[in-house]
Amino acid sequence: MKIFIDDTYEALSKRVANDVINIMSNASKPLFCAASGDSPKGLYKELADQNNASLIDISNWYFLGLDEWLGLDANNEGSCRYMLNKDLFHPLHVKKEMICCFDGKTNDTPKECNRIENFIQQQNGIDVAILGLGMNGHIGLNEPGTSALLRSHVSDIAETTKTVGQKYFSKPQTLTKGITLGLATLMEAKHLCLIVSGEKKAAILKEALQYEPTENIPATLIRDHPNFYVYADKAAARLL
Numbered sequence: 001m002k003i004f005i006d007d008t009y010e011a012l013s014k015r016v017a018n019d020v021i022n023i024m025s026n027a028s029k030p031l032f033c034a035a036s037g038d039s040p041k042g043l044y045k046e047l048a049d050q051n052n053a054s055l056i057d058i059s060n061w062y063f064l065g066l067d068e069w070l071g072l073d074a075n076n077e078g079s080c081r082y083m084l085n086k087d088l089f090h091p092l093h094v095k096k097e098m099i100c101c102f103d104g105k106t107n108d109t110p111k112e113c114n115r116i117e118n119f120i121q122q123q124n125g126i127d128v129a130i131l132g133l134g135m136n137g138h139i140g141l142n143e144p145g146t147s148a149l150l151r152s153h154v155s156d157i158a159e160t161t162k163t164v165g166q167k168y169f170s171k172p173q174t175l176t177k178g179i180t181l182g183l184a185t186l187m188e189a190k191h192l193c194l195i196v197s198g199e200k201k202a203a204i205l206k207e208a209l210q211y212e213p214t215e216n217i218p219a220t221l222i223r224d225h226p227n228f229y230v231y232a233d234k235a236a237a238r239l240l
Helices: 009-025 041-052 080-092 109-122 159-168 199-210 218-222
Strands: 002-006 031-034 062-065 067-069 128-132 153-156 177-180 192-196 228-233
Touching: 002 009, 009 041, 009 128, 009 192, 009 228, 041 080, 062 080, 062 109, 067 080, 109 153, 109 177, 192 199, 192 218, 199 218, 199 228
Parallel strands: 002 228, 031 062, 031 128, 128 192, 192 228
Antiparallel strands: 067 177, 153 177
């Protein structure tokens, strides 16, 4: 585990972008797993800015969505795919055939999970997985109590996540289940990059990095990954 602490969120975002670009440029069939939400927005903007300035070439990158609210898809404002389209895929001008995301409106969740796992295998694994840290320690939609042995699966949304998740929607949204990459799948990624910013995340970041591994705090279960990188701004790292 390597921990990088920057004074500002902007500096943090630039650091992650440079590291991601370095990793992806050395991959033969690059697969980038993207989390939606606020934490990685700065990274995605930096990637788009560099791509639009022709400083990088992402034309051979494949993209994978980390998770989705069950019952929602790209047409629903606030869904994970909607957010990724807005923050990452559209600014980067990614071709549709290079993108694979969970369909939250699927009628066959086991088949959908298999489709995602097969896509990962076809690309020879995930090269970089971008992760955020939930207020309850969740990773993706792997909520407290989730087994570290699970691959892609349907999860029950914790009460904390139901509450925090409302910020992505313009009107109240019923959130009960999610579909997500499992911790076992993520542990097979070549690099895991956890992005944490803001004072409100300080307490859970301390727990994620310093508590004994426990399913009650899913983030503690990925610490032993051989290439686990934590990127925090000074506000989020104030208790470390």
